[in-house]
Ligand SMILES: Nc1ncnc2c1ncn2[C@@H]1O[C@H](COP(=O)(O)OP(=O)(O)OP(=O)(O)O)[C@@H](O)[C@H]1O
């Protein structure tokens with residue numbers, strides 16, 4: 001049940017509308033990521049002072065940390081129109097040519113999941129980013145010619161959960177890469193306080209703090225949990241206090257650390273089937289029936305961050321914390337049992 005709290009692809013329309021309503025519109029409203037915010041502010045200000053389009057920006061980080069939100073803020077703060085597209089929507093170079101050639105001067109082009117574009121589109125993008133120009137191929141075989149096409153200057157904002165998959169030539173063409181980090185509890189508290197105010201939800205401070213500690217360092221999940229808690233309080237005719245929060249989150253299988261079902265599945269597999277590891281990523285992926293990609297970009301960053309998992313050259317290894325969190329006894333002396 002808890003998986004629908006974390007997976008963006010399972011969002012219902014109501015959830016999407018809810019996310020939209022809570023999206024901060026400006027850098028000052030955007031909570032946390034202080035470093036990235038400062039860097040973006042400077043970049044936008046400098047461009048405005050010189051009356052030019054801001055440099056291309058790459059936003060990298062796990063789902064739900066604010067990449068789409070920041071892309072919208074870039075357009076809003078620099079007072080430019082925004083065009084939204086995504087890697088999977090750009091399957092042919094022609095798809096990209098159509099988008100690029102219809103941009104108005106100064107437009108911000110957002111390409112979500114930019115690591116999923118095809119190679120031919122990627123190559124077209126190199127030239128477009130660098131020279132605001134593309135070459136359109138006309139005809140086939142020996143008679144094929146390329147016709148250069150001038151583009152309006154634009155700012156590309158790319159988002160990716162897998163910056164490691166981006167080819168270097170593409171990565172190098174971004175003037176600035178923002179690495180979004182998981183939020184700490186005080187930042188999440190602020191995200192929740194803001195959301196509760198916007199949604200008119202009356203909720204105790206310690207109840208907000210409890211949610212902040214159990215939302216996987218992710219604003220999207222924080223907002224969703226708040227919504228579940230609000231529902232729970234409404235249905236049971238209760239005040240949204242800390243007891244209500246605990247009951248609601250238990251109902252949705254959100255544990256004390258906020259691990260979701262996939263997080264737990266991965267850790268339990270390492271602990272129970274591989275005796276704590278080390279186990280290779282692909283073996284692990286097969287054993288939990290999930291793509292290696294998802295495990296590496298969505299599950300692992302959080303497990304590493306909360307100290308339940310380490311990545312070693314020999315594979316993934318559960319930490320002593322993980323054994324404790326799951327209350328599982330080790331049956332053989334392994335790495336840690338040997339006193340290492
Ligand atoms: N810094 C923040 N302050 C307040 N709310 C935030 C912040 N970052 C994200 N949110 C909230 O979290 C939700 C998800 O953010 P967003 O859609 O920008 O994530 P994302 O990084 O694009 O995720 P994905 O990789 O799944 O596309 C937004 O609706 C927004 O309300």
Ligand SMILES: [Mg+2]
Pocket residue numbers: 067068069112159
């Ligand atoms: Mg997004």
